[in-house]
Amino acid sequence: MTEEKSRLVIKSGRVFDSINGKLLENTTVVSVGNKIVWLGDDSSFEKEENDHIIDASGKVVLPGMIEAHVHLIGTGNPQAEREYLRTKRDMYHFFALNHAQKHLASGFTCVRDCGAYKGVTSSLRRILDNLTFAGPRLVISETSLGQWGNQESIGPQPLLDAARKESVVTAGVDNVVYAVRDLKRLGADFVKTLTTGGVLHGMESKVEFSLWTEDELKAMVTEAHRLGLHLASHAHGTAGIIAAVEAGIDTIEHASYMTEEVADLMVKNGTYIVPTQTAAMSLVSPELLKLMPPEIQKKTIEVDKIMKESHRLAFKKGVKIVIGTDAGTPGNYHGNTANEVRLMVEDVGMTTVQALQAATIEGAKAIWLEDKIGTIEKGKLADMVICEKNPLEDIKVLSNVTSLSHVIKDGIVMAEQGRITYFSPLQKLAK
Ligand SMILES: [Zn+2]
Incomplete structure (x- = not known):
């Protein structure tokens, strides 16, 4: 399906570098299928035609x-x-x-x-x-x-x-x-x-x-x-x-x-x-x-x-x-x-x-999965959470699920603001 292969772009966010414990400002993350294929400063991001873009400016992007x-x-x-x-x-x-x-x-x-x-x-x-x-x-x-x-x-x-x-x-x-x-x-x-x-x-x-x-x-x-x-x-x-x-x-x-x-x-x-x-x-x-x-x-x-x-x-x-x-x-x-x-x-x-x-x-x-998940890096699985508030400043903000604007697993947006928003294509066809 071509839809699955279109790129998911999380644009201009503050990306949590879980290895070094700091936020990378103004960073864009691109995934194709279930994998992260690119991340870098927003200024060097090149848009492609069918990109699905989520604006994450001012938001914190955590690894799932x-x-x-x-x-x-x-x-x-x-x-x-x-x-x-x-x-x-x-x-x-x-x-x-x-x-x-x-x-x-x-x-x-x-x-x-x-x-x-x-x-x-x-x-x-x-x-x-x-x-x-x-x-x-x-x-x-x-x-x-x-x-x-x-x-x-x-x-x-x-x-x-x-x-x-x-x-x-x-x-x-x-x-x-x-x-x-x-x-x-x-x-x-x-x-x-x-x-x-x-x-x-x-x-x-x-x-x-x-x-x-x-x-x-x-x-x-x-x-x-x-x-x-x-x-x-x-x-x-x-x-x-x-x-x-x-x-x-x-x-x-x-x-x-x-x-x-x-x-x-x-x-x-x-x-x-x-x-x-x-x-x-x-x-x-x-x-x-x-x-x-x-x-x-x-x-x-x-x-x-x-x-x-x-x-x-x-x-x-x-x-x-x-x-x-x-x-x-x-x-x-x-x-x-x-x-x-x-x-x-x-x-x-x-x-x-x-x-x-x-x-x-x-x-x-x-749990022996560090080669696949736990960081936002090129080659890792695209599991990410976009937070409207900054948990590095106040960890309690994570408890408010409505402030998690997007939860992404395998490059697919699955939940928004605490609610599941992914339903399988087969179910959609059956409607
Ligand atoms: Zn137990």
């Missing part, structure tokens, strides 16, 4: 932002058990599409999903890649790779049965290797595991305990890396964080209990933290706390408090931190990732530039 931890099937409903018992499994496919679009419309053009029902996110990724619907670039784990032990499961039986069926649970080196290969076969882009218990996973789910044996973890990392998959591990307690970092896991999710020694180890190994402070913040709201049994209330409040100190410590020590909310968990709704970017400034101590780098180039490196 990266959200590194969500659960697209999670609705954020505080009463997950009740929701589950009233929802057909296949409805989650549609929820996931809706949630993915919320991320896109809020400026996050790449989203890493850290665990869903098997088949949902790999199907959605294909639907979005072939442009049937507007949506972000998806990087998916399909489901999580867990282990037996650690906790007794408590809850409605259908929910427990489903959880067992929908995630991969295994033990022993050979089984772990098999599970990694099987996840790859299902379509996983990376492996999501857990090296400690969780906050909400039940009273007996201990966060201070490391779950896998060293051999199992090493086998998982070796096999995943061999197949070109990076790995993320959910880890709250120190022992589980150390086990994951030493085994070579690439990103640590939550990282609630940090020490100076653990931070040093992460710096040495180049391990990233995905803080997910939004998840903890959502849980400590009074409405959510009152829905929890007293022991879990206690654990939640404790983890939330220590988490902020831990992330501040890690950042001060030089640990690399990227953006992820854990959206989909109770009270933690999709499309609010800009708040996590703000928390990196307010709670962790980043400058606005560092927070924007965490949301762009650092996020891309953490």
Whole structure:
């Protein structure tokens, strides 16, 4: 189609150079198809006949932002058990599409999903890649790779049965290797595991305990890396964080209990933290706390408090931190990732530039996509966000989606002022 090949020109903007952390004034960016083909000073831009031109003068152009931890099937409903018992499994496919679009419309053009029902996110990724619907670039784990032990499961039986069926649970080196290969076969882009218990996973789910044996973890990392998959591990307690970092896991999710020694180890190994402070913040709201049994209330409040100190410590020590909310968990709704970017400034101590780098180039490196996204450069994919206000001056402006005039993915304008405006040509023909 000729329409697809016409050039998209973002003219005379202030382009955020995410590598050097500064704005390039009066810069024009040209893309053809899904790639950036030219960028330079507006004075040297040469217009061509069928150019589609967006005037970005006075506006800030960011690389499309990266959200590194969500659960697209999670609705954020505080009463997950009740929701589950009233929802057909296949409805989650549609929820996931809706949630993915919320991320896109809020400026996050790449989203890493850290665990869903098997088949949902790999199907959605294909639907979005072939442009049937507007949506972000998806990087998916399909489901999580867990282990037996650690906790007794408590809850409605259908929910427990489903959880067992929908995630991969295994033990022993050979089984772990098999599970990694099987996840790859299902379509996983990376492996999501857990090296400690969780906050909400039940009273007996201990966060201070490391779950896998060293051999199992090493086998998982070796096999995943061999197949070109990076790995993320959910880890709250120190022992589980150390086990994951030493085994070579690439990103640590939550990282609630940090020490100076653990931070040093992460710096040495180049391990990233995905803080997910939004998840903890959502849980400590009074409405959510009152829905929890007293022991879990206690654990939640404790983890939330220590988490902020831990992330501040890690950042001060030089640990690399990227953006992820854990959206989909109770009270933690999709499309609010800009708040996590703000928390990196307010709670962790980043400058606005560092927070924007965490949301762009650092996020891309953490998920092994820095050759494709995270910067606005010739040859990269044309994922960009045009902001009417300057987030380098005030990071909060990102939370106002109506001030994001254009969200562009793969060289296509997909959302304007917080609303999806791309619909597939097939749908247009059907009208
Ligand atoms: Zn998660």
